[in-house]
Amino acid sequence: MASGDLVTRRYSDFLGVDFSNNNVSAYRSPESINIWKNYKELGKCISSRPGIKELYKLDGKIYGMHFLKVANIQHCIVHVDTKLIDINMRDNTKRTIKEIGMNPFKSQSFIFNSILYIKDGLKYYQYDGSNLKEVEGYIPETSIARKPEGGGKPFLPINLLTPYRKNGFVSDGKSTDYYLDVPSFRPGSVSVTVNGSIVSNFTEHPQQGFITFQKAPAATYTDGEENVIITFAKDVEGHRNRIEKCNVLEVFDNHIFFAGNEDYPNTLFYSELNDPTYIPDNSALQEGMDGALIKALSAGGGKLWVFKEPTQSQQSIFYHVPSIMGANALNTKTEADKNTEVDYTADVQYPSQHSNISLGCISTAINFNDDICFFSDYGLEGITSSTINDMEQITGHRSSLIDSKMLQESNYKNPIITEWQGYLLIFIDNHCYLADSRQQWNNITHNEYEWYYWEFKEKISYATVLNDKVYICFENGDISTFSEESDEEFLSYWSTCKDFFENPVSQKVTNKKGSILNLDGEKVKIYTRIDNKEWELINEYLNIKGYIVPKIKKKKWKTIQFKFESDKTLNLYDFTVQCYVGGYVKR
Numbered sequence: 001m002a003s004g005d006l007v008t009r010r011y012s013d014f015l016g017v018d019f020s021n022n023n024v025s026a027y028r029s030p031e032s033i034n035i036w037k038n039y040k041e042l043g044k045c046i047s048s049r050p051g052i053k054e055l056y057k058l059d060g061k062i063y064g065m066h067f068l069k070v071a072n073i074q075h076c077i078v079h080v081d082t083k084l085i086d087i088n089m090r091d092n093t094k095r096t097i098k099e100i101g102m103n104p105f106k107s108q109s110f111i112f113n114s115i116l117y118i119k120d121g122l123k124y125y126q127y128d129g130s131n132l133k134e135v136e137g138y139i140p141e142t143s144i145a146r147k148p149e150g151g152g153k154p155f156l157p158i159n160l161l162t163p164y165r166k167n168g169f170v171s172d173g174k175s176t177d178y179y180l181d182v183p184s185f186r187p188g189s190v191s192v193t194v195n196g197s198i199v200s201n202f203t204e205h206p207q208q209g210f211i212t213f214q215k216a217p218a219a220t221y222t223d224g225e226e227n228v229i230i231t232f233a234k235d236v237e238g239h240r241n242r243i244e245k246c247n248v249l250e251v252f253d254n255h256i257f258f259a260g261n262e263d264y265p266n267t268l269f270y271s272e273l274n275d276p277t278y279i280p281d282n283s284a285l286q287e288g289m290d291g292a293l294i295k296a297l298s299a300g301g302g303k304l305w306v307f308k309e310p311t312q313s314q315q316s317i318f319y320h321v322p323s324i325m326g327a328n329a330l331n332t333k334t335e336a337d338k339n340t341e342v343d344y345t346a347d348v349q350y351p352s353q354h355s356n357i358s359l360g361c362i363s364t365a366i367n368f369n370d371d372i373c374f375f376s377d378y379g380l381e382g383i384t385s386s387t388i389n390d391m392e393q394i395t396g397h398r399s400s401l402i403d404s405k406m407l408q409e410s411n412y413k414n415p416i417i418t419e420w421q422g423y424l425l426i427f428i429d430n431h432c433y434l435a436d437s438r439q440q441w442n443n444i445t446h447n448e449y450e451w452y453y454w455e456f457k458e459k460i461s462y463a464t465v466l467n468d469k470v471y472i473c474f475e476n477g478d479i480s481t482f483s484e485e486s487d488e489e490f491l492s493y494w495s496t497c498k499d500f501f502e503n504p505v506s507q508k509v510t511n512k513k514g515s516i517l518n519l520d521g522e523k524v525k526i527y528t529r530i531d532n533k534e535w536e537l538i539n540e541y542l543n544i545k546g547y548i549v550p551k552i553k554k555k556k557w558k559t560i561q562f563k564f565e566s567d568k569t570l571n572l573y574d575f576t577v578q579c580y581v582g583g584y585v586k587r
Contacts, residue, residue: 005581006511007501011562012574014046014494015439016450019405024497028401028450031563034492035570036434036452040421045519046494048570049454051486052472055479056087056094062462062473064107068116070129074466077116077127079107080477084118084125084132097132098125106462108249110256112276121247121260124161126277137161137240138278144168145226148175157280160242160269163233164189168226173219179210182234189233194218243269243279250297252304253322253348259294259306266291268306268320270350285352288315296365300372304350305383307374310360317357317374317383317393320350355393357383362413368424369437371398375415379403380426380435384446396446402433402453418463420470424449427460427472455490493565494572498532500559501579507556507586511578514549518575522568526550530557552577558585 011026014037018028029035034049041047060081068075076087077097084098103122110117117135118125124135137159146152146169158165167180171194187206192199194217201214211230220227241261246269248260256271258279268285272278287294292311297304306318359381365374372383379399399406406412409428416427424435432454439450462473472480501508517526521544527535538550554560560579564572 003506003581003583006578007503007508007581008576008578009499009501010574010576011496013044014572015441016401016436017453018401018497019403019453020401021404026497026499028497029494030497031495032453032493034454034490035494035572036423036454037436037439039438042571045571045573047572048492048566048568049490050482050484051488051490052456052480053483053486053488055471055481056092058085058477058479060477061104061475062477062479063102063105064109064118064120064462065464065471065473065479066107066109066116066118067466068111068114068127068129070114075129076471077109077118078473078479079118079120086129097127105247108247110249110251110276112256112274117256117276119246119249119258122244124244135161135277137164138272138275139164139166139231140278140280141166141168141229143181145170145224146179146181148172148178150179150181152181154181157282158234158236158239159277160239160279160281161277163235163239164231165234166229166231169228169230170220170224170226171217171228174216176213176216177210178213178228178230180230180232182232183209184234185209186233186235191231193229195221195227238263239281242267242284248294248297250299250304252297252299252320253350257297257304259297262293265293266308268294268297268352273348285320285350287318287352288313288354290315292316292360295361295363296374298365298367298372298374300367300370305365305372306352307361307365309362310377314358315354316360317355318352319355320352322348323351324348355383357393357395359395363415364417366417366419366424368419368435369422371437373398373424375413379407382446394446396448397443398435398448399433399451400443400448402451405453406433416460416463418465418470420465421468423452425463425470427463429459430456432456432460457490489567491565491567492570493563494570495527495563496561496575498559498561501581503581504558505585507558507582507584508560508579509555509557509582510552510560511580512551512553513578514551515575515577516547517550517564518547518573519564520545520569520571521566523566524570525565527563527565528552528554529561529563530554531559535563556582 015027017032018024024030035046038047058080062080064079066077074089078085082100082102086095086097103120105121107120116127126135140156142165143152144155185206203212217228245261246258250257254274256276258269266287270283287306290311290313292308295309296307304320308316359376361374363375381395382398411429418425422437426433434452435449440447458474461475525540526538529535
């Protein structure tokens with residue numbers, strides 16, 4: 001390219017930010033705040049982010065928002081400080097349903113049979129829209145077809161959530177002493193039914209593990225059929241705590257999986273099929289041999305992924321695929337089946353398989369549009385399969401374009417994440433990083449996301465989405481959402497790369513006849529900067545819709561940048577500028 005040549009540069013088809021400071025593309029920005037691509041409305045241009053509007057104001061730090069619809073009325077149950085508050089979203093009335101006792105830690109929830117279940121790392125609650133209570137565990141029948149002196153068959157495993165269990169007996173019409181399947185039980189905990197009727201004519205012997213009837217129960221009507229059911233409590237220290245102290249949960253294959261209990265750091269517990277109130281004591285999986293804590297769970301691709309914190313053993317990521325074990329695995333264990341010859345050792349099980357990924361997880365994970373992502377010490381990672389049989393997994397980095405900024409966040413290990421309108425929103429303090437699922441690029445061996453970057457005035461403590469509406473909870477107790485009716489004032493801008501116009505060794509001069517800028521904006525400022533000097537204001541434009549012709553006169557520069565800034569609305573479509581090539585650069 002010879003001296004005197006005219007070079008035309010058109011900035012368009014914008015992709016996102018690039019904070020790497022390493023040969024930034026003309027389609028990306030090395031400096032941008034509060035800009036994104038709004039696919040729902042404009043699509044091809046980049047725009048200032050939507051403003052936020054306050055919905056509710058609560059007194060305290062918010063650790064969770066959970067939604068439950070009751071009689072066609074949407075309720076928002078907010079975990080604020082150590083309280084739970086139910087907000088009726090139809091009339092915005094508030095009711096405190098738990099005054100004190102919630103763990104000041106991020107809470108999680110799920111809905112089963114119109115009941116909201118909440119875990120806060122301290123307790124396990126259920127809420128039906130009227131009453132909040134700790135989960136009452138299903139009482140299993142642990143032994144069936146017992147004779148008064150004992151025997152019978154084991155049936156259902158113990159439930160970690162309750163000390164209560166049942167024994168079923170076949171009365172012989174003569175015996176008065178009935179021995180339970182434990183050597184001792186809690187005094188005063190026994191209740192009995194005979195032929196379906198509640199009776200009280202018995203004496204407990206808790207230290208010997210049996211009860212004595214004043215009169216022998218009548219013999220069963222049908223040979224071999226249970227007619228005496230004894231319910232009792234056997235306290236086992238720490239059983240319920242195994243679940244209550246978990247702070248990670250995931251719904252997978254119609255089971256609820258629990259983890260994150262520091263007393264059982266590498267243990268994964270799971271509930272019975274379709275029953276979050278029943279967690280068998282034998283439904284526990286060990287993830288590796290070390291004691292590294294499970295940090296996150298994520299379901300996707302027919303697998304449950306388990307992410308542990310980094311460890312020297314480099315065994316940090318495991319996965320589980322449902323495996324049918326035995327011919328009768330699809331049978332459901334019910335009371336009606338206890339007198340049938342069903343092999344209840346046959347079941348759907350979840351054998352642990354170690355992936356060949358050595359990176360550990362430092363905070364959380366998410367299934368982002370079928371991309372299993374997790375946070376490592378190096379940024380956001382994604383998991384892909386390297387072979388056709390899906391047996392070997394590899395990681396692909398997802399955040400190269402923002403790592404230099406995101407990894408410097410002081411609170412990087414505590415991100416708040418949610419998915420909204422095809423974006424993964426990563427909130428860290430008052431900053432937000434947006435991964436765009438519709439814009440990806442190939443980084444030699446793997447795909448990565450394009451990113452955008454936002455800032456807010458207050459720190460964010462929680463965020464979630466309902467019906468395509470994102471709820472942002474600030475540490476001061478405000479709950480806000482994006483709204484066209486917002487009166488929030490914030491600065492947004494987009495700058496171009498340090499552009500040497502295809503000739504890094506020559507000086508250039510801009511074409512003083514002007515440039516073409518296509519945009520919409522109420523109040524837009526245009527800046528330019530040459531060779532790392534200070535930004536210089538070119539002009540300010542009001543209520544622009546269409547194109548303008550800024551006059552940019554800059555001489556003897558090696559690189560040049562342009563910045564488009566507004567504290568109102570800004571929609572940027574493209575920008576075209578020309579320059580003439582001059583002589584070689586001199587010091």
